[in-house]
Amino acid sequence: MRNQIAKVGVLFALLPLWAAVAQADPLLDDADWLRTMAFAAHETNYSGVFVYQAGGRVETSRITHVVDEHGEHERLQGLDGQRREVIRNNDQVWLQLGDKKVHFEQQRPRRAFPALLPEQIQSLKENYNVIQQEEDRVADYHAHTLLLQPKDTLRYTRKMWAHSESGLLLKAAVLDERGKVIEQYAFTQLQIGGEIECKWAVPSAEDAARLARRKHLSPLPNNNLANVSSGWQVDGVPPGFKKILEMSRNMRDKKFPVVHIVYSDGLAALSVFVERATDADGYSAGLKSQGAVHIYSRLSGDHLVTVVGELPPRAVIQVADSVRYAGDKDE
Amino acid sequence: MKREISVLMDGEMFEDEADVLLDKLKRHPEADRDWAAYHLIGDALRQPEHVTSDFMAAFHERLQNEPVILAPRRRQQQRIKQYALSAAASVMALALVAWLSMQVGQEPPPQMASVQEPNMVRPVAFHASDYLMAHQEFSPSADMQGAATYIHSVAAK
Numbered sequence: 447m448r449n450q451i452a453k454v455g456v457l458f459a460l461l462p463l464w465a466a467v468a469q470a471d472p473l474l475d476d477a478d479w480l481r482t483m484a485f486a487a488h489e490t491n492y493s494g495v496f497v498y499q500a501g502g503r504v505e506t507s508r509i510t511h512v513v514d515e516h517g518e519h520e521r522l523q524g525l526d527g528q529r530r531e532v533i534r535n536n537d538q539v540w541l542q543l544g545d546k547k548v549h550f551e552q553q554r555p556r557r558a559f560p561a562l563l564p565e566q567i568q569s570l571k572e573n574y575n576v577i578q579q580e581e582d583r584v585a586d587y588h589a590h591t592l593l594l595q596p597k598d599t600l601r602y603t604r605k606m607w608a609h610s611e612s613g614l615l616l617k618a619a620v621l622d623e624r625g626k627v628i629e630q631y632a633f634t635q636l637q638i639g640g641e642i643e644c645k646w647a648v649p650s651a652e653d654a655a656r657l658a659r660r661k662h663l664s665p666l667p668n669n670n671l672a673n674v675s676s677g678w679q680v681d682g683v684p685p686g687f688k689k690i691l692e693m694s695r696n697m698r699d700k701k702f703p704v705v706h707i708v709y710s711d712g713l714a715a716l717s718v719f720v721e722r723a724t725d726a727d728g729y730s731a732g733l734k735s736q737g738a739v740h741i742y743s744r745l746s747g748d749h750l751v752t753v754v755g756e757l758p759p760r761a762v763i764q765v766a767d768s769v770r771y772a773g774d775k776d777e
Numbered sequence: 778m779k780r781e782i783s784v785l786m787d788g789e790m791f792e793d794e795a796d797v798l799l800d801k802l803k804r805h806p807e808a809d810r811d812w813a814a815y816h817l818i819g820d821a822l823r824q825p826e827h828v829t830s831d832f833m834a835a836f837h838e839r840l841q842n843e844p845v846i847l848a849p850r851r852r853q854q855q856r857i858k859q860y861a862l863s864a865a866a867s868v869m870a871l872a873l874v875a876w877l878s879m880q881v882g883q884e885p886p887p888q889m890a891s892v893q894e895p896n897m898v899r900p901v902a903f904h905a906s907d908y909l910m911a912h913q914e915f916s917p918s919a920d921m922q923g924a925a926t927y928i929h930s931v932a933a934k
Binding site: 480483496521530531534539548550570691698706708710712714734736739754755 | 839842905906907908909910911912914915916917918919920921922923924925927928929930931932
């Protein structure tokens, strides 16, 4: 409880204006809602059960998020079927599927605050109509509803239900241009603040040992986040998408660094990965999907191009088909 | 025929008569509706709380929505195929296979480009989670959703 009070204190100290507006929420502007939601996702302690539905499948997961003096910790546990779990401690992520456990190192240290930059909000408003809709109730919490309607058919519509007090996202749906739900998730039970069990947030001895071994081998390549030109050209990016960064990064089980170019329209992101294709890679070309996220791979000469995005399949394919090598312009 | 169906369902028909009727039903698909309707009536009389009038329609829809596995050709498999053939076939056949594989090329089959419906697409495989994880680090919507975004990496296959 004291922690919660401290948190609220921090919120007020950091954002006097904003927090004041949050109290008088009918006046809250759309962009403020988006910023509040991004802030709440990182700064709120919560634990609950949510239902995820995509492509005719429904599943339940437990989600826990805790912020303490060591940073941000979150855990997602699948409650149906085989064991599925993700644990994130700041920039370290463990993914467990069945007996297989994989460790990821996030390239971008989470930005502390604000989570959404002003230019992102601006670009979002250029590409989507942001409409505040009727107030609603989700998991017994009062919620404000925000509809983000794209101005073309190359991106999805999103509807978001945010907790009226904290801004925490309680429910979210992704819809196609005909209004069909592509995926949605909603909390069915949720505790915001208070005592939250977080023993899992301490890495296991095994994980800690693995980290200690790895740390000196692969420091976070923050310097790679600078704009580098890989010579790869992507012409088919839908209008409104701007390049956020281009880098060369190491990925698990890959012998050679992978070029990663990220585009965003302020809400959806588009990643283009280009890597040297070797016979041993066991890659598979074609389209795969998980809810609203689509992955499309294809070979371009000796290289494998993979595009990932929360965009309709045709947009993802269009982007992948347009990737070509234009040579080192800098040289 | 409706009366006969009703008699058959009530178990009041002789075996040879039943055979004749079942044959008839096979030849007249439109009688399926009567068959289903009589069963529905029977079900409704016995346990009205479990009645589903559109079972076939629902089943048909679910079948339509089953993911279609679009397994693209892999380079390696192609090569194995070539070796197998070269062992058995003449030099001419080998040349033909080589020519054909050049024509086919390394591109994914063209039907990929026309795939529009997300539910017709293969679920994400394990190694795809590497790309997903890398992608999520920079997605603004992931920023707003927090840990819920990881559902894409761990959702049941």
